[in-house]
Amino acid sequence: MTQNTENKTDRRHFLKVSSIGTASLAAGGLLGPTTYAGGKPQAATSAALHPTETKLELLFLGTGAANWPKTYPPVNQKLTRGQVRGTSSMLINGHILIDCGYTVVDVMKRYDVNPAGITDILLTHTHADHLHEASILKIANSRDADLGPLKFWGDPEALKKVPDSDRIEKCPVEVEQGFNIDGLAITGLEANHQVAGSKETCMIYLLEGATRSVLYATDGAWLLTSTWNTLRKKQLDAIIWDATCGEGAGDPRIFSHNDLSMIRHMNASLLKGKILKPDAKIILTHIARKLHPAHAVLEKRLLPEGLIPAYDGMSVVLK
Ligand SMILES: [Zn+2]
Numbered sequence: 001m002t003q004n005t006e007n008k009t010d011r012r013h014f015l016k017v018s019s020i021g022t023a024s025l026a027a028g029g030l031l032g033p034t035t036y037a038g039g040k041p042q043a044a045t046s047a048a049l050h051p052t053e054t055k056l057e058l059l060f061l062g063t064g065a066a067n068w069p070k071t072y073p074p075v076n077q078k079l080t081r082g083q084v085r086g087t088s089s090m091l092i093n094g095h096i097l098i099d100c101g102y103t104v105v106d107v108m109k110r111y112d113v114n115p116a117g118i119t120d121i122l123l124t125h126t127h128a129d130h131l132h133e134a135s136i137l138k139i140a141n142s143r144d145a146d147l148g149p150l151k152f153w154g155d156p157e158a159l160k161k162v163p164d165s166d167r168i169e170k171c172p173v174e175v176e177q178g179f180n181i182d183g184l185a186i187t188g189l190e191a192n193h194q195v196a197g198s199k200e201t202c203m204i205y206l207l208e209g210a211t212r213s214v215l216y217a218t219d220g221a222w223l224l225t226s227t228w229n230t231l232r233k234k235q236l237d238a239i240i241w242d243a244t245c246g247e248g249a250g251d252p253r254i255f256s257h258n259d260l261s262m263i264r265h266m267n268a269s270l271l272k273g274k275i276l277k278p279d280a281k282i283i284l285t286h287i288a289r290k291l292h293p294a295h296a297v298l299e300k301r302l303l304p305e306g307l308i309p310a311y312d313g314m315s316v317v318l319k
């Protein structure tokens with residue numbers, strides 16, 4: 001893959017299979033119709049929520065682990081794909097944000113996302129690269145007051161670290177208890193991850209529309225048994241993995257973050273269990289600065305095996 005210099009008009013790279021060129025993704029950028037084949041039941045949580053949204057539009061507003069620079073380059077500085085990574089964050093359907101670390105507001109500027117349009121933030125956990133008080137307040141305060149407060153979803157203990165403001169409504173999330181945002185069923189599942197000194201349960205999120213399902217799984221290492229048991233009832237169109245560690249062995253971070261061999265193992269099991277659809281997109285985020293090669297090298301190595309390294313500004317549309 002060549003690295004393209006970004007400009008104002010093509011900053012938002014829509015993920016198209018033709019530009020990736022991998023056999024495993026040859027089914028096309030848009031996936032085929034969803035069926036809950038094989039007699040697999042839907043979990044009561046999402047079934048009761050009746051998701052109605054038929055489109056899942058994902059925009060990556062940060063794809064780095066915490067060891068990237070804490071400030072993001074100004075908008076007028078040209079960047080090549082993956083040259084810089086902001087704190088891990090993803091925007092869903094233009095208005096639901098997962099995590100809000102210290103670079104997210106600046107990344108929004110670069111990719112023409114209006115913070116005033118954010119209605120909800122889902123929090124995975126309270127590590128500083130996922131929760132940044134000043135950025136949250138910027139987003140909350142940019143909203144038109146007539147629209148009501150920004151809804152902020154997360155583990156009840158984690159919500160204690162979210163700033164108190166009449167512009168923010170804290171909405172507790174219990175593990176495995178689904179809730180609905182604008183036609184999307186959302187379920188927090190327990191992550192294999194911890195925040196030192198906090199009693200919170202770190203979460204990953206299952207996002208289910210009427211026809212498409214995505215698991216956003218960072219931060220965290222191996223899926224926990226409880227999370228696996230919930231996923232066994234699902235069929236995913238895409239999974240977004242914590243890919244902090246690279247190919248090398250011996251890094252102690254594998255007990256709280258994945259390396260690529262762990263991701264390969266889990267993909268194989270999820271595929272065999274029909275939890276991942278055969279044409280599901282496997283996307284890597286939370287990429288550590290020093291444990292991976294340059295993005296162009298990463299693409300060249302990983303795309304042929306169907307692993308898509310995300311980059312800031314990457315967009316994926318499932319409908
Ligand atoms: Zn993190």
Ligand SMILES: [Zn+2]
Pocket residue numbers: 125127193219
């Ligand atoms: Zn973390």
